[in-house]
Amino acid sequence: MLFKDQNNICLNLTKDVLKHCSNPDNALRPKACAIFYLLLDQNYKITGDYEKMAVVSSVALSELLGKNVIADSRVLSNSLDSVRDYALEKLKKEGGGEKQAEALTRTLKKNSALLQYNQTISEVSSIDPELTTDLYEKISNAYLEAPDTRVQWIENMASYHISHKNYVEAALCKIHHAELIREYLQTYSPSAQDKNLPISTSHFASISPSVGKEPPLFPNLTESDTGDDDEISSRFQLASWSVMGLVELLVAAGKWLREATCYESALEVYSILEIIFKYTNNYTELLKILDVYRECVSTLLQEPARLIPKYFRVSYFGKKCGDLNKRGFIYRVGPGMSLHAFTAAIKGTFKGQVKGDSDFVIMPNKAVEDEGLDPEKIHLQIGGITVYHHTDAPTSSEFVQNHFCDQFLFEMSHQKTQKKKLIYTVERPFPYVKTRLEIVKMDEMILSPIEAAIENVNDRVKAIRTELSAAAPRMNTIQQILQGSVVPMVNEGPLKICADFLAPEVIDQFDPTHVAT
Structure with a gap:
């Protein structure tokens, strides 16, 4: 049972043993080491290999x-x-084979590699959350051929996000894990019922579009490998590779999405659960999930307050930035984060590398030349940005405006009367399993004075229409929008626009499409 069946008994036992193997108590630790050796030894005697212990020890650790x-x-x-x-010495005395010794060394070497990864994480986890999640993702992707260990690090990332109240990212970790279980059930499960489960990648992509872009199970598997069913099945030792495991992940994802006020995505999760419960004839759970679905819809109809994220762009320059040098990123942060607090947090990630605030240079948003940089300082470009939408069509809700976003806008004045728009594209749409994504493309647009004025007017009209279309318009918000439109504090108002572009003596100077009435 310990070494042949797909269950968590061996995993839980190994987890407790390894925990005591790290105990500084000199009386307890040797006993735990002896038990761990016995587990390895019995695994080989029963199955002729260390595969079970190789998997469960990696997952447990x-x-x-x-x-x-x-x-x-x-x-x-x-x-x-x-x-x-001890094991190698014992094998040598008993005349054990060289292959067995190599297999044992390989099994324990994997655990040592995990400890080295953890050492790196422990050095940065308290000061650089983004680098920490990058490391979690890197470790997970390092185990593409060991799915049990791979998904455990996805779960570790989810737990880390929860500890930092990044509930959307935690939920998406659960969704990405769930997609891997779906792939297992329909591709590698021995059960015909599992293979016919009526859900697909598209169901999960409606919650996280990046799901289909992530590495599948065994991306390096060749046609010659697919015939060895026993070898492939041996890589799935956890009991969570099941419909029940899939359900547990989806329930958790729905919980965290609701916590993050992403009710629309939560409904997509509950729709998948509805399909599963119908397929498995589990009507008791179906009734429960339909109640949760109805509750979620009722919350949406009340138009609850949303946790709308903010976005910041950061570009790093200088040798002291290390791997970040000459790279730009978009950060997704909570609604209460100010530019000042965010800048302080970014500076804090360099703790131990700088002496003080004087070692940082905050640079304006323009092209950077390497020759002018002080090699002893960290140079940063930091600025708030907004989500960029391709069309001027009004979006249906705040959720739609801030979901599945992969392009962001930064605006600045240009030659006094013009406007420059910088559009940044990131590698994946937000929200994602990480709160920082690298910029992969930047586009630039220059608006003429009249185009800039038209855009300002359109933005104001759109803001007014959005607020008026709400089920319960907020009078204070409407008043602020109207006041800012008629008597703006920064740019000149509509009367000045009319005088500059619509006066009889100047109107003929402009493109008719810009001044049409």
């Missing part, structure tokens, strides 16, 4: 590291070295 249960990874590393040395 990944979970312990993700939950910060291992206080001192050096103690655990020494324990694993002791187990390896």
Whole structure:
């Protein structure tokens, strides 16, 4: 049962044993090491390999590291070295084969690699959340051929997001994990019922468009490998590779999406659960999920307050920025984050590399020449940006305006009377499993004075229409929009626009499409 069946018994036992292998108590730790050795030894005697323990020890260790249960990874590393040395010495005395020794060394080496990853994470997790999630993603993708370990690091990332109240990102980690389970059920599961489960990638893409762009299970699998069903099935040791595991992930995703006020996405999750419960004839759970669905719709009809994110662009310059040098990113942050607080947070990620605030240079938003940079300072461009929409068509809700966004706009004056628009495109749409995405493209647009004026008027009209179309228009908001439109504090108002562009003596100077009545 421990080494042949697909269950979590061996995983839970290994998890407890490894936890005690990291215990500084010199009386307890050797006993835990002895039990871990016995598990390895019995695995080989029963199955002729270490595959089960290789998988469950990696997953168990990944979970312990993700939950910060291992206080001192050096103690655990020494324990694993002791187990390896003892096992190899015993094999040598008993005349064990060279292949067995290599397999044992390979199994324990994977655990040592995870400890090294964790050491890197522990150095940055408290000061650089974005780099931490980058590392989680990197580790997960390093185990594309070991799906149990891969999904455990996705779960670790979800837990990290929850601890930082990044509920949307946590939910999307669950969705990406769920998509991998769907792929397993329909491609590798021995059950015919699982293979016919009536859901597809498109169902999950309605919640996270990036799902279809992520690496599938076994992206490097060749045609010659597909015939070895036993070898492939041995890589799926966790009980969570099941319809029940899929349901648990979707329920968790729905919970965190509602916590983030993303009710529309939560409804998509509950629609998938409805399909699953109908297919499995689980009408008790179907009734429960329909109640949750109705509750979610009722909340939407009340037009609840939304947690609308803010976006900032950061570009890094200078040798002291390391791998970030000459790279730009878009950051998705909470609605209460100010530019001042965000700038302080970015500076904080360089803790230990700088002496003080004087080591930073905040630069204007223009082209940067390497020759003019002080090599002893960190140069940053930081600015607030807005979501860029391709058309002027009014969007249906705040949710639509701030969901599935991969382009962002920064505006600035240009030659006094013109406007420059910089449009940044990122590698994936927000929201994503990470709160920072790299800029992969930048487009520039220059608006003439009349085009800039037309855009300002259109923006005001759009804002007024959006507020008036709400089920319960907010009078204070409408008053602020109208006051800002008629008596603006920064740009000159509609009377000045009419005088400059619509006066009889100047109107013929402009493109008829710009001044049509």
